[in-house]
Amino acid sequence: MLSLLKLISPILPHITEEIYQKYFKEINQINSIHKCLYPDFNLNEDDVVLYSSKFDVLKEYVAAMRKAKADSGKRLGEEVQ
Numbered sequence: 001m002l003s004l005l006k007l008i009s010p011i012l013p014h015i016t017e018e019i020y021q022k023y024f025k026e027i028n029q030i031n032s033i034h035k036c037l038y039p040d041f042n043l044n045e046d047d048v049v050l051y052s053s054k055f056d057v058l059k060e061y062v063a064a065m066r067k068a069k070a071d072s073g074k075r076l077g078e079e080v081q
Contacts (some may be wrong), residue, residue, distance in 0.1 A: 002028070003039040 002024050009016040013034070020033035030036050043051070069076060 003041075006033060006036055006039050009033050 002020075005016050005019060005024070009020075017033055020028075020036075024033070025031070028036065065080075066076060069078070069080065074080065
């Protein structure tokens with residue numbers, strides 16, 4: 001979550017700073033998200049294949065949830081059990 005927050009901080013500086021201050025400042029011990037190091041992702045080919053397959057599973061799950069909601073007449077934003 002922190003890496004994603006760092007990645008979008010140049011685009012949404014105020015929102016990301018607020019989230020950082022509330023959830024990550026005490027853990028990270030840096031006063032601002034804009035003073036943090038940018039995330040470094042050193043992925044090798046095996047990692048890419050692994051994460052890609054996990055992402056495919058997530059896409060299938062989301063598609064199944066959307067279909068189930070549509071079939072039951074529920075809005076996408078409506079909670080389900």
